[in-house]
Amino acid sequence: MAGKRLGAFVMAAVLVLAAVGIRRWIDSGGEVTLGGTPSPVYCDPLVGEACKAAFPDREVRIEAPGATLDRLLDSRDGESLLWVTADVWVEILQTERARLSRGAVVSSVSDPVASTPLVLVGGATLTDQCPIPSWECLADGPDGLDVGLDSRDSTVGLLSQGQLVTGFLGTPTFASNDLQSLEYRQWRTQSGISEGSATTRALDRMLTAVGTFDVAPAALADWQQLGRTDMSSHTPPDAGSDIVIVVAAIGAAGGSSGDLEAELVERDWLPGGGSSAAGPSAGVLEALRVEQTN
Amino acid sequence: MRFRSSAVLLTVAALVASACSFGGGTDGAIDGDPGDCVVVDVSVSSEKIQLMIELAEEFNRSGAEVDGTCIFVRPQSKASGLGATLLAEGWDENTDGPRPVIWSPASSAWGAVLNQRLDDDGQPALVGDGAPFMVxxxxxxxxxxxxxxxxxxxxxxxxxxxxxxxxxxxxxxxxxxxxxxxxxxxxxxxxxxxxxxxxxxxxxxxxxxxxxxxxxxxxxxxxxxxxxxxxxxxxxxxxxxxxxxxxxxxxxxxxxxxxxxxxxxxxxxxxxxxxxxxxxxxxxxxxxxxxxxxxxxxxxxxxxxxxxSDNPLFIVDGDWVDAAQKTAAQAFIDFLQLEENQQKVLEFGFRPGNPSVPLAAPISAEFGVDPAQPSTLLEVPxxxxxxxxxxxWQEQRKGARVTLLLDVSGSMGELGDRESGETKLDLAKRAIIESLDEFAADDQLALYTFTDDGQSTIPLIVEVVPMGPASGNAAAIERVLGGLFPQSGTPLYEATQVLYQQSLDGYDSERINALVVLSDGRNDDGSAGNDQQQLQTLLDMLARGSEGQGSRPVRVFPIAYGGDADFPVLEAIAESAASAVYDASDPRSISKVFAEVVSNF
The missing domain is CATH 3.40.190.10 (Periplasmic binding protein-like II)
Incomplete structure (x- = not known):
């Protein structure tokens, strides 16, 4: 009798503890925590400040999306995190893991949180050389126009590369095979376009060291935040899709996008998704990202 | 398919395996933390690494266990000959990656080579019969x-x-x-x-x-x-x-x-x-x-x-392989032989090693092959x-006429190997000297260097050893290399063009005509304004020379040496000349890479 009572008591205790655990799990958005610590939030530097403000109670790490991608491509141990970045990075992660026959790590992706166009910023030299600033014009490499691009591990850098190559090839629906052609290689080696480091944006270099570049791509919201009037932003007629920020849950990470939308809107981003246009596929963008340039 | 006798494999082993040791390193691999699982490292020849990784990923996810412990299979790519050499002579995990529990070279012949080499050294065999994975x-x-x-x-x-x-x-x-x-x-x-x-x-x-x-x-x-x-x-x-x-x-x-x-x-x-x-x-x-x-x-x-090529799966009988790993390895091999996985073998264009899996697409005429062939099989001698x-073969292979063009710009004086203190130029010289034995006595060989004087835009292209038989020139090259030192700029485009033209002028239709260009930097001739034009001229010239029936193909093999080499340009040069670029971005790899280059002749 006593044994049965003890067993019933233990069972009841287990059920209560389980119920409490499930309640907490539901309250946390279905997130698994380790020692009570929620999964970290990895934020694209493009939205770093907004991210910090939107997730005040969580550990926020600002990291180039290329670096986060590299880690998640190799991830095998059920890493859990929230990834706040442009939608293309999440798409690359999913496409590449599938291509490499690796299991999926993205458990959910939010609706578009905010967006902003990718624009070209420049002064008189830009409009002298390219009266209607376009990616195609930049790809043509007009004499005397110094083009600066961000690192390919950044959102602006990678999307700029996609647009620039689209401008060179004349179509957004190219494959990475086309990056093997002699014509492409020659263009690459002769275009004279500078690519920045992971830590310094081309836009910043252009603005702080006059004469470095004549044109640099930027997220429009970023440019607007700077409030500069000595140069102009141009939306190229051959622009691709806008930069669209999403929140991806990796592994068992949970939680909402918090106040991210509001924080981004406060910083000149537009709520929700932006305009979309045909552009290079996720696989092609990854090929461009890892392309050996030197 | 296999050596019928291992009695006199020694010489073959030494010759083949040592030469093959240059034939490629570790490329593809599964990274990641195996946790507390039983780890099965698999060394496979390069043509099947993609397939093996895919199957290993699947196996690792399948929940396979040994005595309640999970199994983690970790393939890496290793050229067959190199694998044989490392297993016979000592596998350094620091430089060669993990020692394999399963070794799968392209052919069973390599297993016989390995065992014969071990036998000659008085050591026990490391591999037995390997189940053919695919053929x-x-x-x-x-x-x-x-x-x-x-x-x-x-x-x-x-x-x-x-x-x-x-x-x-x-x-x-x-x-x-x-x-x-x-x-x-x-x-x-x-x-x-x-x-x-x-x-x-x-x-x-x-x-x-x-x-x-x-x-x-x-x-x-x-x-x-x-x-x-x-x-x-x-x-x-x-x-x-x-x-x-x-x-x-x-x-x-x-x-x-x-x-x-x-x-x-x-x-x-x-x-x-x-x-x-x-x-x-x-x-x-x-x-x-x-x-x-x-x-x-x-x-x-x-x-x-x-x-x-039968792609055997050998479980290595080494002292680094414990019983649990052997059991785990056998579980993986059994998994590879499952019909559904042998179907994957087909998808990758191989024929299944499991005889119960019938030949099917893509082993078909649509893809240019005939499942009913081959009708006659040859015995391995x-x-x-x-x-x-x-x-x-060394005697009857086609002769070569090769110009070595060595960059002696200032940057070649940078440290190439922190451990030994050797500069990039030191390492390159050593690689050239080590490769000289690979040339046949009547191959034609020349050595040139290029740099500039640092003051004008005129390239300094020096004929260090003029074209002549390797029998005499090998020693001459070894002698003069000691006197070379890093100098100034890198007039890569012009030097390549001049030497390519010279190779064309001396073209010998009875030989493989080639120019090997070793460079560690971007074109720098003191005049950046005409760089694009120079490169375009060079690429056009190479493309014209390598195509068409009237062409006199001089193959240009560039070596991108060190982290600052202009790989895209060198790749474009190689492609224009219908040859191949070689990557020695880690200067310490130059000996291995140079040997790969010389394997073209």
Whole structure:
């Protein structure tokens, strides 16, 4: 009798503890925590400040999306995190893991949180050389126009590369095979376009060291935040899709996008998704990202 | 398929395995934390790494266990010969990656080579019988119109037809196609490549009119020697991997010039399938779309017979492999043999090793291959005969006329190996000296250096050792290398152009004509304004020279040396010259890379 009572008591205790655990799990958005610590939030530097403000109670790490991608491509141990970045990075992660026959790590992706166009910023030299600033014009490499691009591990850098190559090839629906052609290689080696480091944006270099570049791509919201009037932003007629920020849950990470939308809107981003246009596929963008340039 | 006797494998082993030790390193691999699982490291030949990784990922996810402990299979790519050498001579996990629990070279022959080497050293065998994972026969790949001109598919084609094309002096004119010019053959170096070795065996059997019991006496028969010399005379260049041929062929095809590169190449059947799928290297990269070629390749199964690569799965009986790992390894091998996984083997263009899985697409005419072939299989010769074959090949292979162009710019004085304190130039000199033995005595060899004087835009191109027989020049090169020192700029474009023109001027149709360019930096000739024009001129010149039947192909093999080398430019140079670029971005790898380059000759 006593044994049965003890067993019933233990069972009841287990059920209560389980119920409490499930309640907490539901309250946390279905997130698994380790020692009570929620999964970290990895934020694209493009939205770093907004991210910090939107997730005040969580550990926020600002990291180039290329670096986060590299880690998640190799991830095998059920890493859990929230990834706040442009939608293309999440798409690359999913496409590449599938291509490499690796299991999926993205458990959910939010609706578009905010967006902003990718624009070209420049002064008189830009409009002298390219009266209607376009990616195609930049790809043509007009004499005397110094083009600066961000690192390919950044959102602006990678999307700029996609647009620039689209401008060179004349179509957004190219494959990475086309990056093997002699014509492409020659263009690459002769275009004279500078690519920045992971830590310094081309836009910043252009603005702080006059004469470095004549044109640099930027997220429009970023440019607007700077409030500069000595140069102009141009939306190229051959622009691709806008930069669209999403929140991806990796592994068992949970939680909402918090106040991210509001924080981004406060910083000149537009709520929700932006305009979309045909552009290079996720696989092609990854090929461009890892392309050996030197 | 296997050496019938291991009695005299010693020499073959030493020759083949040591030479093959340069044939590629570790490329693809599964990274990640195995946790507390039983780890099964798998060393596989490069052509199947993609498939093996895919299957290992699946296996790791399947929940397989040994005594309640999970299993973590971790494949890495290792050239077959290199694997044999490391297992025989000592596997350094710091530089060579984890020692394998399972070793899967391209052919069982490598297992025999390994055991013989160990036996010679008084050590026990490391591998027993390996279950064949999958098989693929050696074939002669040809553009379909060229094969048809030989009477294929109604008439069986063989090595004797290749000989006839190579030596008649008429080339394709004899087959009603003067527009195709002379006959050109792609064939890898048998000291480096399993395909090259199989091709050498097959052509020698054809010469001896046998399909088994090839003997040392056969090798001495004048007709056999002549046959071999004749076939080799058509070779455009050799090299360590057939992928160089497949990639160059495919690029030429995309330009509508598939018939202008080579007319035939000795490759594995799988390579023909990959090519016709539009994936010439058998590995779809990110964003890559398979694009079928304009001109399909077809697999010729030589009527005299051919050999299979059987891709055995050896569980290594080393002291680093415990019982749990052996059990886990066997579980993985059993998994690989499952019908559904053998179907995957098919998807990758190989024939299943599990006989219960029938041949199906893509082993089909649609992809240029014939599931009913090969009809005649050849026996792998006795080890002593193998030794003789490789010796004979050294004598009958096509001669070479090679110019070495060495960058002696200032940056070559930078530290190349922190541990030894050697500069990049020191390491390059050592690599050149080590490679000199690989040239035949009557190969033609020259050494030039390039830099500038740091004041003008005039390149300083120095003829350090003029063109002459390697028998004398090898010693001369070794002597003068000691006196070279880092100087100033890097007039890469102009130096390459000048030496390429010089190679054209001295073109010798009886030899492989080549220019090896070792450079560690971007073009820097003191005048950046005309760089683009210079490069364009060079690339146009190389492209004109490498295509077309009237061309005098001088193959340019650039080596991107050190982290600052201009890889894209060097790659463009290689592609324009229908050759291959070599990556020595880690200066410490230059000896290995230089040996790979020299394997082309």
């Amino acid at each position: 693929t026969p050696l074939v002669i790949a040809m553009p379909e119109p060229m094969a048809q001109a030989l009477g294929w598919p109604d008439t069986e084609v063989g090595w004797s037809d290749i000989l006839e094309l190579a030596t008649s002096g008429e080339g394709w004119s004899a087959y009603g196609h003067p527009e195709w010019g002379e006959f050109r053959l792609g064939k890898t170096n048998p000291n480096f490549s399993t395909s090259g070795l199989s091709a050498l065996i097959a052509q020698t059997y054809a010469a001896a009119d046998k399909s088994e019991n090839l003997s040392s006496e056969d090798l001495e028969r004048p007709a056999v020697v002549e046959f071999g010399q004749g076939v080799e005379s058509a070779v455009v260049h050799y090299g360590d991997t057939t992928l160089t041929f497949m990639n160059n062929w495919f690029r030429a095809d995309q330009r509508g010039a598939a018939l202008g590169y080579v007319a035939a190449a000795a490759v594995e059947e799988k390579s023909v399938i990959d090519y016709n799928r539009g994936d010439p290297d058998g590995k779809l990269e990110a964003g890559e779309e398979p694009r079928p070629p304009r001109v399909k390749l077809v697999a010729i199964y030589p009527r005299e017979g051919t050999l299979y 006795e080890p002593a005969v193998m030794t003789g074959l490789l010796d004979l």
